[in-house]
Amino acid sequence: MTQSATILRTGRKFDQVLRGAREVFMGDGFEGANVDDIARAAGVSKATLYSYFPDKRLLFMEVAQTECRLMSERILSMIDETKPAREVLTIAATQLTGFLVSDFAQKVFRICMAERDRFPELGRAFYAAGPENGQRQLCDYLEKAVAAGELVIADIPMAAEQFSELCKTRLWTRAAFGIQNSFTQAEIDEVALQAVDTFMARYGA
Known part of the structure; x- marks a missing residue:
């Protein structure tokens, strides 16, 4: 910039x-x-x-980065790391799932894909501000949960990626391909709860 x-x-x-x-x-x-x-x-x-x-590209990247930062700040403000891991992860999963299928996130994703070859920096900027930043923050929390004995994880970065992918189950693919354009809170909650259940079944102490 x-x-x-x-x-x-x-x-x-x-x-x-x-x-x-x-x-x-x-x-x-x-x-x-x-x-x-x-x-x-x-x-x-x-x-x-x-x-x-x-440059219009700089403006688009700023818009995407700002939205991702606000989403991250909102999630962090809702989380109390002294609470049980399941409770913390449920909040994170619910917010992440909702953001992934939001109109903004879906449109930015499609723009990044459409412009990937001509302007790869657009996708890189969104990835850095969104998925990469989210993975880093999730890894920080998982390390603390492992140290507290709530989770047992050998490969924390891999587990963080798995958690994010679980939050994309069913709804994200439907949104990405235009099969479904709006999602109820009940649908989002179901995916989030299932994601946490699966994650805890694998990594819960």
Whole structure:
């Protein structure tokens, strides 16, 4: 990211730019997103927009990274690591499953896949902010749960990946292929609970 984008990553107008860009990217996709439309949705001038993000790719990556960071912060704020592992993992699984099948996550995933060959940095940025960051935080928790004697895991990174994949069971594939576009909380809860049950059956002390 350019120095100007790094320096100006705060303030009301910056937040407006992100909100406007999110709206346009989600509605028109990456290729169809027009800078004029983004500036209009954000309520700022094109000059202001370019002062933050001289490249549309940088703006898209910022939108994706911001959303992933907010999701991560929300999950962490809900978790009390002093609680039993099953309770902690159930909260994490429910939030993760819901995010994976959310309209935002699905649209960003499709954009990253569509632009993978031309702009591989888009996918890399989303992967780093989403799956990679989530795996790192989950590994940190699993290490603590193992140390506390609640879980028995020989390969923590592998277990963290398995947990995430369990949270994608059934619903994520349906969403990715457009078979189902909306999901009830009951459907999300069922997948999350099954994911935790399977995980605990394998790794519970």
